[in-house]
Amino acid sequence: MALIVxxxxxxxxxxxxxxYFEMVxxxxAKHYTTTTRYTTSAFMRMKLGxxxxxxxxxxxxxxxxxEASEFLSTR
Known part of the structure; x- marks a missing residue:
């Protein structure tokens, strides 16, 4: 199952x-096949990346x- 955060x-x-990132x-690894994330904040996208x-x-x-959903649909 894919995860979108x-x-x-x-x-x-x-x-x-x-x-936090260790827990994530x-x-x-335990529950999802792939993960992607989104936020409208350009600053948060940069920091998370x-x-x-x-x-x-x-x-x-x-x-x-x-956009996150589209990315997952192409995988």
């Missing part, structure tokens, strides 16, 4: 980032749910 309005304390990676890339995770962060 909405990060609109999401805030994460920097001190919790490693623990475990959940994804950097955080995911630095942790060797797929850094697909789109602007809309429709």
């Amino acid at each position: 909405n990060y609109d309005g999401f805030r994460l304390d920097e001190s919790m980032a490693d623990a 990676a475990e959940l994804q 950097e955080a995911l890339f630095s942790r060797h995770a797929a850094a697909h962060v789109f602007e809309t749910h429709a």
Whole structure:
């Protein structure tokens, strides 16, 4: 099953980032075949992309749910 995550309005304390992304990676590996994310915030897309890339995770962060869904439909 594919996962689409909405990060609109999401805030994460920097001190919790490693623990958060480790938890997310475990959940994804256990429950989902693929994951993509979206947020309307250009700043959040940039920050999430950097955080995911630095942790060797797929850094697909789109602007809309429709774009995230389209990406998954082509996989």
